[in-house]
Amino acid sequence: MKVTQVNVYAKRLAMTAGYNMSSAAVGDPETTVVKILTDTSHVGWGEICPTGPLPQVEHAQSIQADLGLLGPALIGVDPERIGLVHDAMTAIMDGGHGARSAIDIACWDLLGKAHNRRICDLLGGARMDPVSTYHVIPIGTPETSAQLAETLQAEGHTKLQLKSGGRHVDEDIDAIHAVARVTRPGVDLFVDCNRGWTVSETLLVSQACRDLKLVIEQPCATYAECATARKHLHHPLILDESATDLATIARAISSGVADGFGMKLTRIGGISGMRAIRDLCHATNTPTSCDDSWGGDIIAAACVHVGSTFHPHLSRGAWISDPYQAKHYDDLHGPRIVNGTIAVPPGPGLGITIPDGYFGSPIASYA
Structure with a gap:
């Protein structure tokens, strides 16, 4: 199999519900989709979809510019030999992890289709199907946060x-105390600050909540600040952005x-990068999730396939933006949350089917 053409598409993902965090509210992000055509x-x-508008390393326009360098380098390469695909990309540019991740996902999709196997099977097999997920409670009042927590638990979220x-x-x-009061036994509570606290604020919160069962996620802006806070916390610490x-x-x-x-698939090289992190976390008995910042059915399917291969006791879930999306790319098998879990798409590769012309005309094409 050889790559003959790489098409790049841009699509605005309309939202049906609000989503806010410490730094900003998310609003109809622009996703970048890659389609790799072959001689078969x-x-x-x-796919790669940074959450916007937020301060971050990559944005849609920078990712699309990176694909302008990487796309031509893939012509004639065998996409089933994913290690050599990464070598070809490394020979062209440093960085560009978002664009590389989208290409990596597309190559895994091709590998699965070529051998009529699901991506999760190529990664060693699904240990969970359906896969557990977590649901976000956005910033709000103690009352609205606790009410949503009760609703989500009634729907099956753990x-x-x-x-x-x-x-x-x-x-x-x-808000933390209000939600903790209604959190049922067996339900995990993560408090995610998205880098919104200083070290001193992190310590104040942990001290004020020291009798509550919860985990603090990425409280501070940098790795160094989180490391400083870690020594004095009364709760476990999860790293995300760092x-x-x-x-x-x-x-x-x-x-x-x-x-x-809290791992983001397209931050660390796509499915290939997440596989390495999965194996490290398994070897060290360290919990992790398999998420991404945002995105449609392509990103969601990739996260669910990889997430399904985690040991259940080490899985923090596979988050997808399905509850906030106006529609699916694949109406039948696009990943969706049911009773707090997500079924792995059943077909080969990613297991989803994109209708012809769904993304309109490509914004760039390399052959």
């Missing part, structure tokens, strides 16, 4: 992520800075 009947799909930060810590503390690569994750585990991770 198979095509592969990849993992809740309460957003915090961007306001006085007393408001966060009140978990940027395999070396950093290995250091966080060995030094005791992190008790687990």
